[in-house]
Amino acid sequence: xxxxxxxxxVFGCLDRGGAENMIMNVFKNLDRxxxxxDFVVHLDKKCDFDDEVLSMxxxxxxxxxxxxxxxxxxxxxxxxxxxxxxxxxxLHSHVRSTAVIYTKIAREFGVKNIVHSHSSTNAGxxxxxxxxxxxxxxxxxxxxxxxxxxxxxxxxxxxxxxYTLYKNTIDAKKFVxxxxxxxxxxxxxxxxDEFVVGHVGRFHELKNQKFLMDIFASILKKxxxxxxxxxxxxxGSIGIEKQELVDYSKKLGxxxxxxxxxxxxxxxxxxxxxxxxxxxxxxxxxxxxLIEAQAAGLQCFVSDAVSSESKITDNxxxxxxxxxxxxxxxxxxxxxxxEKKNTYSEIxxxxxxxxxxxxxxxxxxxxxxx
Numbered sequence: 001x002x003x004x005x006x007x008x009x010v011f012g013c014l015d016r017g018g019a020e021n022m023i024m025n026v027f028k029n030l031d032r033x034x035x036x037x038d039f040v041v042h043l044d045k046k047c048d049f050d051d052e053v054l055s056m057x058x059x060x061x062x063x064x065x066x067x068x069x070x071x072x073x074x075x076x077x078x079x080x081x082x083x084x085x086x087x088x089x090x091l092h093s094h095v096r097s098t099a100v101i102y103t104k105i106a107r108e109f110g111v112k113n114i115v116h117s118h119s120s121t122n123a124g125x126x127x128x129x130x131x132x133x134x135x136x137x138x139x140x141x142x143x144x145x146x147x148x149x150x151x152x153x154x155x156x157x158x159x160x161x162x163y164t165l166y167k168n169t170i171d172a173k174k175f176v177x178x179x180x181x182x183x184x185x186x187x188x189x190x191x192x193d194e195f196v197v198g199h200v201g202r203f204h205e206l207k208n209q210k211f212l213m214d215i216f217a218s219i220l221k222k223x224x225x226x227x228x229x230x231x232x233x234x235x236g237s238i239g240i241e242k243q244e245l246v247d248y249s250k251k252l253g254x255x256x257x258x259x260x261x262x263x264x265x266x267x268x269x270x271x272x273x274x275x276x277x278x279x280x281x282x283x284x285x286x287x288x289x290l291i292e293a294q295a296a297g298l299q300c301f302v303s304d305a306v307s308s309e310s311k312i313t314d315n316x317x318x319x320x321x322x323x324x325x326x327x328x329x330x331x332x333x334x335x336x337x338x339e340k341k342n343t344y345s346e347i348x349x350x351x352x353x354x355x356x357x358x359x360x361x362x363x364x365x366x367x368x369x370x
Contacts, residue, residue, distance in 0.1 A: 004032060004033055004034050004035055004036040005034065005035050005036070005089075005090075005365070005369065006036045006037075006038055006087055006088060007035060007036070007037055007038070007088070007090045007091075007092060007365060008037075008038055008039070008040060008088045008090070008091045008092065008111075009023055009037050009038070009039050009040070009092050009094065010039075010040045010041075010091060010092065010093045010094060010095050010099075010102065011023075011039060011040070011041050011042075011094050011095060012041065012042050012043060012094075012095055012235075012236055013041050013042065013043040013045075013047045013235065013236050014039060014041055014047035014048060014049040014050055014053065014060070015047045015048045015049070015235045015236070015263065016048045016049070016232075016235075016263045016264075016265075016267075017202060017235050018118060018168065018287055018288040018289065019094045019116070019118040020048075020049060020094075021288050022118075022149075022168045022169070022288055023037070023092075023094070024049055024052070024053075025169060025170055025171055025354050025357070026169070026354070026357060026358050026361055027053070027056065028056075028171075029171070029354050029355070029357075029358040030358060030362070032056065032057065035362060035365065036057060036058065037053070037058055038058050038059045038060070038061070038088075039053060039058060039059070039060045039061065040060075040061045040062075040063050040081075041060060041061070041062060041063070042062075042063050042064070042065045042066065042095065042098075043062070043065065043236060044062050044065075048263055048265075061081065063077055063078070063081075063102075064077055066097065066098045066101075068127070068131055074098070074101065075101060075105065078101070078102045078105045078106075079105055079108075082105060082106060082108075082109035082111065083109070086109070088111055089110070089111055089112060089369060090111065090112045090113075090114070090365060090368055090369055091103065091106045091111050091112070091113050091114065092114045092116065093113065093114065093115045093116060094116050094118060096117070096119075096132060096135075096136055096139065096157065097131070097132040097135060097136075098135065099115055099135070099136075099139050100135045100136070100138045100139050100141060100142065101135070103115065103141075103142035103143060104141070104142045106142070107142045112144045112145075112368045112369065113142055113143050113144050113145075114143070114144065114145045114146075114147060114364070114368070115139055115140065115143040115145075115146050115147070116146075116147045116148070116149075116166075117146070117147070117148045117149065117153040117154055117156070117157040117158065117163070117285070118149050118153065118285060119153055119156075119157075119284075119285045120150070120152045120153045120155075120156040120157075120283065120284065120285040120307065121156065121206065121283040136157060139157065139158070140158055140161040144368055145164065145364065145368060146158050146161060146162065146163035146164065147163065147164055147165075147166040147364075148163045148164070148165055148166065148285075149165075149166065149167070149168050149285050149286045150165070150285045150286035150307045150309045150310075151165065151307075151309065152285055152286075152307045152309070153285035153286065153307075156285075164364070166357075166360065166361065166364075167350075167351050167352050167357060168286060168287075168288045168291060168352070168357075169351075169352050169353060169354045169356065169357025169358070170288065170291055170292055170295060170347075170352060170353070170354060171353075171354045172295045172344050172347040172348060172352065172353045172354070173344065174268045175268045175271060175292050175295035175296045175347075176295070176296070176297070176342055176344055177272050177296055177297045177340040177342065178268075178269070178272045179272070181268075181269040181272045181273070182272045182273045184269070185269050185270055185272070185273040186273055189229070189259055189261075189273075191227060191273075193225070194225050194226060194227045195223055195225055195226040195227075195275050195276075195336060196226075196227055196229055196273055196274050196275045196276075197215075197216055197219060197226060197227070197228045197229070197274070197275070197276050197278055197332060198228075198229050198231070198270065198271065198273070198274030198275075198276065198277050198278070198298075199212055199228070199229070199230050199231065199232075199277070199278055199279065200231040200232055200267060200270070200271075200277075200289045200292070200293070201231075201232045201279070201281075201287075201289060202232050202233065202234060202235045202239055203232060203233055203234045203239050203240040203241070203242060203245060204234070204235075204238065204239040204240055205239075205240060205282070206281055206282050206283055206284070207281050207282075208280045208281055208282050208303070208321075209230065209240065209245055210245070210248050211280050211321070211325065212228075212230075212278055212280055213228070213245070213248055213249055213252055213254065213258070214252070214325035215278060215280065215325045215328040215329050215332065216228040216254060216257070216258075216278075216329075217252045217253075217254050217325070218325045218326045218328070218329035219329045219332060219333060220254060220257060221329075222329065222333060223333060223336075226257065227257050227258070227259060228254070228257060228258045228259065229259045229261055229270065229273075229274065230245070230258070230259070230260050230261065231261045231262070231263070231264055231267060231270050232262075232263060233260075233262050233263055242260060245260070246258075246260070267292060268292065268296065271292060271293060271296035271298060272296060274293075274296070274298055275298075275299075275335070275336070276298065276299050276300075276301065276332050276335050277293040277296075277298040277299065277300045277301065278300075278301045278328070278332060279293075279300065279301070279302045279303065279306065280301075280302075280303045280319075280321060280328065281302075281303050281305060281306055282303070282305055282321070283305050283306075284303075284305065284306040284307060284310075285307055286307045286309050286310050287306070287310065290302065290306070290310045290316065291310075291312065291347065291352050294312050294313045294315055294316055294343055294346075294347065295343060295344065295347045295352075296340065296343075297315065297340030297341045297342060297343050298315060298340065299315050299317075299335035299338055300315055300316040300317070301317060301319055301328065301331055301332050302316055302317070302318050302319065303318070303319065303320075303321050304318040304319060304320050304321070305321060306318070312343075312346060312347060312350045312352065313343050313346050313347075315341075315343065317331070319331055
């Protein structure tokens with residue numbers, strides 16, 4: 001039997017972010033006798049998905065984290081890597097900041113490049129944000145294929161360059177409402193019949209979790225039997241520390257009603273336990289989380305700064321951020337008593353189920369390798 005084609009996936013880290021979840025969904029659904037994924041990460045610590053990808057036969061390589069001052073060290077690492085690993089003929093980049101550096105080196109070694117846009121804004125700040133902006137101007141220069149999660153993400157990063165829309169697919173069947181898991185997770189968290197306001201997302205200013213807490217504080221004034229459950233945490237070195245959000249909940253006097261669940265491998269079970277999903281991001285492309293929440297049949301209350309492409313079902317409504325916390329709270333409370341419906345067929349028909357997504361990405365890989 002011939003060896004599988006090994007494709008190099010490049011990430012900042014392998015924690016449970018949207019892009020990482022998307023690739024892991026595909027990886028678990030692949031025919032791994034034909035195609036395998038290996039990973040380059042820019043974080044020298046154990047991450048959420050490490051054990052899982054290693055158990056599936058992958059290799060994880062650790063590139064130095066780029067900080068401008070180590071530019072030549074970074075270039076040297078990549079040149080040494082491709083010299084020692086001629087088996088890689090295709091690279092799939094999920095890191096915007098330094099993609100133009102390593103895709104150029106990959107091209108020199110005869111490697112094809114896919115550059116993938118997962119966002120529609122710069123999530124960082126300071127001098128590194130300025131460096132990213134400079135580097136991204138040439139991000140398509142060595143790309144053989146540009147993929148985007150949404151049209152907005154494509155126009156932002158690739159600015160008129162040709163790109164292909166690749167939908168952030170999920171294993172939709174896993175997200176169908178499960179009453180047993182609803183009861184099980186509630187029991188684990190010490191909950192019974194509370195009205196559960198849920199949120200899934202990395203802790204970051206763009207995700208607007210402090211405003212989320214303002215909304216929840218307004219909800220509590222009208223619904224004392226409510227709790228806020230936050231699934232996620234800071235990813236890598238950029239974002240908000242959990243303690244900052246804990247301190248803010250104390251400032252609002254809602255700390256006893258807030259549950260920080262952390263990063264969890266079974267997000268679908270937590271979604272079954274939510275009664276409403278609130279996502280007040282300041283800016284987004286097309287987050288996987290919103291596809292998952294709609295697949296779970298949840299009523300979703302989403303900032304109008306999020307891409308309109310996120311709306312797959314009638315369960316999602318956009319709300320302007322400038323309407324304020326009180327207005328948001330009224331909207332969220334309006335869904336009390338609404339039963340969760342099975343939206344699997346809607347997710348599938350819209351092309352967001354993993355079976356379709358895996359075939360499409362496999363075809364893209366094979367077409368580039370011909």
